[in-house]
Amino acid sequence: MDTGGVLELFSEVEKLRVQLMNNVEVMPDCQRVEGEVSHKEILTCIENIILGIVTSLSKDEAPILALPNRSSWANISFDSAIGLQMVSGSSITTIRSDCPSSVTKFAQIVKILSVIYRLVQSNSYATKRDIYYSNTQLFGSQSAVDSIVDDISCMLKVPRRSLHVLATSKGLISGDLCYMEEDGTRIDCYSSSTAAAVSSNIAGIRNIVSSAKFVLIVEKDATFQRLLDDDFCTKLSPCIMITGKGVPDVNSRLMVRKLWDTLHIPVFALVDADPHGIEIMCIYKYGSVAMSFEAHSLTVPSVMWLGLLPSDLQRLRVPEDALIPLTKRDESKLSSLLKRPYLTSQPDWQREMELMQQTKVKAEIQSLAAIAPDFLTNTYLPNKLRYGGWV
Incomplete structure (x- = not known):
């Protein structure tokens, strides 16, 4: 200087x-x-x-x-x-x-x-x-x-x-949810065509009203928009969808925690079947090293892995041309994840990740479109939620 x-x-x-x-x-x-x-x-x-x-x-x-x-x-x-x-x-x-x-x-x-x-x-x-x-x-x-x-x-x-x-939020939220911002602005997230930006002041939110049966965390904005276009939040049962558009910002994590604390409903994660998607899901569930000093207000330990599971790729016979070989970087990330302290308490997650190690392939959520264009919204998610296909 x-x-x-x-x-x-x-x-x-x-x-x-x-x-x-x-x-x-x-x-x-x-x-x-x-x-x-x-x-x-x-x-x-x-x-x-x-x-x-x-x-x-x-x-x-x-x-x-x-x-x-x-x-x-x-x-x-x-x-x-x-x-x-x-x-x-x-x-x-x-x-x-x-x-x-x-x-x-x-x-x-x-x-x-x-x-x-x-x-x-x-x-x-x-x-x-x-x-x-x-x-x-x-x-x-x-x-x-x-x-x-x-x-x-x-x-x-x-x-x-x-x-x-x-911090300016990058996340989006939609579904059966209304609440009041600290300045008195009423936010209605119940819309089939648009989503509301996640608030920049989660602590100031009050008067939360919702009949949602679950919260669905969606890794990618593209998948979130597709579910929004398909009116997913009303087709199966009322729910709330939220995306942090990849690695979530603190406000998106605070919002998921706020909904969990207030509504006491299940929280599911929909991420790509790859090491990056799994790590994003772990951030919502277990937190991150960098923000570990605020873990008590940022993590949601009950988050369940709804999909895309590595075992789904075999079970659903996702076409091979929709699968992507793991890179050296992917393999390194996967090995690192398997050594994390929280994996010992999640044997089902461990098995899914070990299967990915064995098959050496990954897949994006969009790969389900290779089965049918509307497979994600009309078949995959409804069956998962009805019959308990999560880990």
Whole structure:
């Protein structure tokens, strides 16, 4: 970082120090709601970090920030009732202000802490994109902001939504569901031709009304749209469909968890019969290493694998030209998945994955169209749901 960047860093620290000295008691304590943390608790956490930085500077020492390591399996334990969760006493990554390789990240963290402090103090919200565009030169990329917001959430032990930083959702939801957004907007997802965007503020959703018999997580947007076009949610029985369009964002995962907590109905996953699809399903069910510190609010341990199962490919005699050979990368991913701690509690999943290893083929959900164009909607899913064809 150049001299100007260092000066900006310490200017930000000084501004935040003055701000917290003048406004420590600005916000009243708030009741916790669904894991929410009071404004005062968050402000106090940030104040303690800045106090540590200022104390180091007063001693002519280089300030250091300590972040839990969010990328190491060594920091993870598995609980079948929760999923992957970060263990207490996890290994720490130190971000030094006097080290060329970390001073930029140190400055980025302090800058975002100052933004969060002002947002919480004023009870206002900003998106991660707003934060990025507040200083594109410092942050360099949107992904840097996204990662640091999660780092701060983990460091403060505060759910990300409590930091007043919102993320634009990429997920879609449709079916027998109505609810109220925090701002009073009523969302009606009951439409055969369109889908609603998943809310950016799941914690603020209230007055959920639904007669759905189950929730169907759909891996791909293309499959989701096909089921929407075929009016799947009303043909068999009322249900709710949701897609995170591939690897799900946090809001899509929070939404599935919210529906499960509120409606107490089964949750099924429809993914490709390949290692990538299986991993996406595992994220919904067991969580991810990077977000393990929030596992209690993101995972849905009851998720069931509805399809596409590797055994379905043989049972249904899916044409060979619709099957795809596993790549070396697929085989590596599959081996990695089979070593995950949660697979020991899922022998049926294990058998399906071992079958994929043996046959060395994978298939997309769309491969069922090789049997009949409407096979997925009119035959495969109805039979699965009626006769219990899931694992």
